Amino acid sequence: MSTNVVIMTDSTADLGKAYLTKYQIYSIPLYVRFGDEIYKDGIDITTPELYLKVADKGLLPQTAAPSPGDFYETFKPLIDAGKDIVYIGIGSTISATIQSARVAAQDFPENRIYIIDSKNLSSGIALLVLKAKDLRDQGLPAKEIFGQISALVPKVRSQFAIQTLEYLYKGGRATGLQALMGSMLKIKPIIKVTDGKLGVDKKAFGKMSRALDMMLEDYFNLGEKVDLDYVMITHSLADKHAIYMMEQVKQRLNPKQLIESHAGCVISSHCGEGTIGILYIER
Secondary structure, three states, rough: OOOOEEEEEHHOOOOHHHHHHOEEEEEEEEEEEEEEEEEEEOOOOOOOHHHHHHHOOOEEEEEEEEOOOHHHHHHHHHHOOEEEEEEEOOOOOOOHHHHHHHHHHHHOOOEEEEEEEEEOOHHHHHHHHHHHHHHHHOOHHHHHHHHHHHHHHHEEEEEEEOOHHHHHHHHHOOOOHHHHHHHHHHHEEEEEEEOOEEEEEEEEEHHHHHHHHHHHHHHHHHHEEEEEEEEEEEOOOHHHHHHHHHHHHHHOOOOOOEEEOOOOOOHHHHHHOOOOOEEEOOO
């Protein structure tokens, strides 16, 4: 393992504490705010607690990026200890987090902090983080890790099926008419991340299981084009559906590591309970 390289991400990568600890990955939290109540994602508040607060208050929280000062305080002890840093964060078109990291990095010597815009969110970031971890363990220097992971950014495939349009509606991400029509027709939109932007890729009608099968079909159809080092099933309190997707993936096109990941508070506050996705890298 290259002991002088630190792999860092943020809480929106939705890598649980167990994986962060196991693989020695640093993570900086984003913020979730209900009025005057401010919480650090995954530290001061959990996803189940978030949903309880939403139900109690009848409104969605606001989310906020870490400040440049937050990044400075995280970077400084590592740089002072002689570490080089590769930070892989939530897409710059989705959050200001990357910008905060870049501002903070200017206070340190060149070629010590490498910042990668994942152009993604949730486990789309985590896939790149895990790949970076592997390169670190092979002893590669930060600059080389930066180059190889940057090349993988456009190859990440992220799809999520939305159980309820309520959060999209409350958060201003769907009009009232769209939310109403979605409810009436039982539409389950499948959201795809493309070049840092979220868009509706497909619409499943009826049961959520139809949306799951549509996402799995896309995965299976790629066949040998899928990088099978890591595949992730990520969800926000959708355990039953996660079990189904995990079983299907294990039966066909089974990766070396199939990871079930739980969406944190920031991601959950935008997509809502029951959201589930499959994320992988295309060769």
